[in-house]
Amino acid sequence: MSGICNDEGILCALVERLGNLCGKIKFLLSYLCQMAEHLSIITGSKTEIYQSLIPQIKALFEGEPDLIANLANVSAALKEQFGWFWVGFYLVKDDELVLGPFQGPVACTRIKKGRGVCGTAWQNAETLIVDDVEKFPGHIACSSLSKSEIVIPLFKNGEVIGVLDVDSNKLGQFDETDKKYLEEIVAILALFPPVGGEL
Numbered sequence: 001m002s003g004i005c006n007d008e009g010i011l012c013a014l015v016e017r018l019g020n021l022c023g024k025i026k027f028l029l030s031y032l033c034q035m036a037e038h039l040s041i042i043t044g045s046k047t048e049i050y051q052s053l054i055p056q057i058k059a060l061f062e063g064e065p066d067l068i069a070n071l072a073n074v075s076a077a078l079k080e081q082f083g084w085f086w087v088g089f090y091l092v093k094d095d096e097l098v099l100g101p102f103q104g105p106v107a108c109t110r111i112k113k114g115r116g117v118c119g120t121a122w123q124n125a126e127t128l129i130v131d132d133v134e135k136f137p138g139h140i141a142c143s144s145l146s147k148s149e150i151v152i153p154l155f156k157n158g159e160v161i162g163v164l165d166v167d168s169n170k171l172g173q174f175d176e177t178d179k180k181y182l183e184e185i186v187a188i189l190a191l192f193p194p195v196g197g198e199l
């Protein structure tokens with residue numbers, strides 16, 4: 001290399017510039033990858049936590065049109081930030097809910113419309129907060145450790161295409177603040193992929 005550089009001044013300068021440019025591109029790419037994979041976990045009020053988390057969830061979706069990938073990352077982000085017992089999605093397939101991406105212990109794979117908290121939220125097309133799952137008629141107990149639950153329907157073109165289900169091992173874990181921000185999160189999700197998605 002030094003021989004070429006000594007003999008050919010212009011070539012030498014070009015090679016050096018190319019080397020510098022490659023270094024910068026490499027640095028930028030590694031920075032962007034780090035950004036995409038790193039979640040900033042904060043402490044604070046529920047509102048502060050959601051307000052920190054939502055822009056990060058939006059950033060995770062940027063440039064990623066695959067719904068399953070985005071559902072998986074939302075489950076992971078919510079689980080990592082809040083430490084809830086179970087966080088995941090059920091997707092409507094052939095008139096029943098089928099288990100989708102989730103974080104937590106293994107769970108029931110299929111739920112009929114109108115059954116359990118998930119099937120009821122789907123049927124009513126509205127969010128359900130259950131302070132004590134044992135008091136919810138027809139609750140489907142995937143785990144006896146689950147004590148309270150919130151289920152948020154996921155809409156696309158006015159139809160429920162799935163639900164976000166969150167379980168806590170504490171009674172009365174979820175409130176109107178969770179409803180507001182989790183509905184915001186699933187509304188963002190419904191925009192991805194904007195066109196021609198899998199669902």
Ligand code: SME
Pocket residue numbers: 086107108111115116117118119138139140141142143146149165167
């Ligand atoms: N408890 C839910 C079933 C799903 S699991 O909690 C993951 C229900 O009653 O629909």
